Amino acid sequence: MSEKKVIQSVKGTREFYPTEMALRNFIYSRAREASELFGFQEWDGPFLETIDLYAAKSGDELVKEQAFVFPDRGGDLITLRPELTPTLARMVAQKQNELTYPLRWWSFGPFWRYERPQRGRSREFFQWNVDMMGVNSPEADAELIAVAANFLRLCGLKPDQTVILINNRKLMDQQFAELEITPENRLAVSNAVDRRNKMESDKWDQYVIDLGLTEVQLNGLKKLLADYDLWKTSDELVRLFAALKDMGVGEYVRFDPNIMRGLLYYTGTVFEAFDTSGSVKRAIFGGGRYDNLLKEVGGDPLSGVGFAMGDVVVGIILKELGLITDQTSLPAKVMVTIFDAGSYGVSAKIATNLRNEGINVILYPEPAKLQKQFKFADKMGIKSVVVVGPDEISQGNVTLKNLTDMTQSTISESELVSVLLKSLK
RNA sequence: GAGGCUGUAGCUCAAAGGCAGAGCGCCACACUGUGGAUGUGGAUGUUGAGGGUUCGAAACCGUCCAGCCUCCCCA
Numbered sequence: 351m352s353e354k355k356v357i358q359s360v361k362g363t364r365e366f367y368p369t370e371m372a373l374r375n376f377i378y379s380r381a382r383e384a385s386e387l388f389g390f391q392e393w394d395g396p397f398l399e400t401i402d403l404y405a406a407k408s409g410d411e412l413v414k415e416q417a418f419v420f421p422d423r424g425g426d427l428i429t430l431r432p433e434l435t436p437t438l439a440r441m442v443a444q445k446q447n448e449l450t451y452p453l454r455w456w457s458f459g460p461f462w463r464y465e466r467p468q469r470g471r472s473r474e475f476f477q478w479n480v481d482m483m484g485v486n487s488p489e490a491d492a493e494l495i496a497v498a499a500n501f502l503r504l505c506g507l508k509p510d511q512t513v514i515l516i517n518n519r520k521l522m523d524q525q526f527a528e529l530e531i532t533p534e535n536r537l538a539v540s541n542a543v544d545r546r547n548k549m550e551s552d553k554w555d556q557y558v559i560d561l562g563l564t565e566v567q568l569n570g571l572k573k574l575l576a577d578y579d580l581w582k583t584s585d586e587l588v589r590l591f592a593a594l595k596d597m598g599v600g601e602y603v604r605f606d607p608n609i610m611r612g613l614l615y616y617t618g619t620v621f622e623a624f625d626t627s628g629s630v631k632r633a634i635f636g637g638g639r640y641d642n643l644l645k646e647v648g649g650d651p652l653s654g655v656g657f658a659m660g661d662v663v664v665g666i667i668l669k670e671l672g673l674i675t676d677q678t679s680l681p682a683k684v685m686v687t688i689f690d691a692g693s694y695g696v697s698a699k700i701a702t703n704l705r706n707e708g709i710n711v712i713l714y715p716e717p718a719k720l721q722k723q724f725k726f727a728d729k730m731g732i733k734s735v736v737v738v739g740p741d742e743i744s745q746g747n748v749t750l751k752n753l754t755d756m757t758q759s760t761i762s763e764s765e766l767v768s769v770l771l772k773s774l775k
Numbered sequence: 776g777a778g779g780c781u782g783u784a785g786c787u788c789a790a791a792g793g794c795a796g797a798g799c800g801c802c803a804c805a806c807u808g809u810g811g812a813u814g815u816g817g818a819u820g821u822u823g824a825g826g827g828u829u830c831g832a833a834a835c836c837g838u839c840c841a842g843c844c845u846c847c848c849c850a
Contacts, residue, residue, distance in 0.1 A: 358840080358841075361840090415776075415847090415848080416848070416849080432849095433849095433850085461850080463848090463849080465776095465847095465848070465849080466776085467841095467842080467843095468842090468843070468845090469843070469844075471849080471850085475850065476850095477850055478850090479850095548845095548846080611849095632850080633849085635850070636849085636850070658850055659850060660849090660850030661850085662850075663850070664850090687808095687809085689808075719807080719808090719809095720808055720809050720810095721806075721808090721809065721810075722810095723809085723810090724809050724810040725809095725810050725811090727810065728810035728811060729810085729811095735809080735810085737808075737809070739808055740808090741808080749808090749809090751809070751810090753810065753811090756810090756811095758809080
């Protein structure tokens with residue numbers, strides 16, 4: 351440790367020690383549970399893709415600036431996948447007429463983006479993707495939001511700790527039209543809306559004026575963005591919020607006209623989730639309806655709705671709120687000690703019997719002072735320790751110590767399994 | 776890609792040009808059949824890397840690397 355220099359990991363990559371792995375698995379298991387509650391099927395695509403797949407969305411900064419691209423030995427440009435949606439579009443397009451719709455798919459896997467690592471953002475991350483394709487209705491949109499809300503609930507995040515903000519691109523487009531904002535200008539205005547909470551108020555006003563809007567339009571826009579009842583004028587949103595209520599997640603959602611989302615392909619409902627403490631300003635997840643995705647990869651038009659969630663932001667929030675109740679990193683609840691070299695065989699057989707009953711057991715790997723073995727058990731969080739010394743062996747007994755309440759009792763070896771099964775329940 | 780802050784023991788940090796330290800953790804013993812407590816003792820560093828200035832650098836200067844924050848973008 352003192353002389354050799356440890357070679358650094360690649361910048362922005364993740365190292366999952368058992369504690370971090372438990373967090374990742376916690377997120378993965380909750381994502382799976384939420385997905386499966388709604389009948390979604392798990393799928394995955396390649397981690398490597400050609401750059402052409404992403405080039406279909408030309409002009410996309412995601413690919414040009416933020417993708418890991420390198421030549422393979424044949425000189426072709428290979429990309430570490432920065433997102434899943436193009437892969438989804440291709441895989442659906444390839445079997446478009448064989449698949450059964452509405453199609454409900456979910457996926458959880460690694461992605462890479464070459465950006466500056468900072469809080470909530472790394473170059474390597476895991477992302478949960480959930481999509482429904484082949485149906486276009488506010489109720490379908492509501493189902494996706496309900497999956498996401500159920501994930502929050504399963505993680506122990508309460509409605510007062512997180513909120514899913516919802517808007518609709520069509521509604522905003524119509525409002526922009528009423529303000530007589532030209533169609534060419536609407537994208538830039540959308541981006542301005544996205545950036546509004548990052549800029550000072552008067553600077554933002556000037557920014558919007560610089561885009562070519564009049565004072566009247568600016569004031570109309572500001573009034574629009576403050577109108578939290580605007581959703582009542584949209585049939586789609588009225589139906590969406592009704593469905594969300596019926597699906598039991600009304601507490602988690604709120605209309606917010608300021609949610610636009612940068613991605614160009616969203617055409618209707620859009621949504622993003624945040625933690626209300628504001629400790630992490632980034633969205634926990636985001637998604638929306640896209641109606642024209644398959645055309646770009648050669649398929650027939652097929653509408654869909656989906657969202658994606660990275661593991662980094664939600665991981666920070668779960669850690670901060672102390673919600674990691676999972677004991678995934680607990681290796682075993684039972685440890686069998688080795689009293690001395692001569693009794694190793696007895697201990698090993700006891701451990702084997704317990705394992706045959708499906709109990710996870712650590713057998714101390716060598717004779718050592720009991721003190722040392724107990725200390726190890728304590729540090730590993732093991733609940734029960736079995737001691738098999740000369741006194742026990744001569745009587746056919748074992749001593750079982752409960753490290754949680756410090757009690758211990760000597761019982762016959764034949765009782766051990768049933769006593770342990772009972773206490774571990 | 777742009778701007779700012781930071782980097783000292785495993786961790787959190789002190790030492791403000793003059794002997795590299797503390798707390799916690801770790802290891803051993805007290806305790807040869809029992810963990811967390813207590814006591815005693817012990818180990819640990821190319822001060823992120825490599826240069827420069829200086830009699831002398833953890834400190835000052837520039838370079839590189841890494842982390843954090845803001846912007847860009849986004850999960």
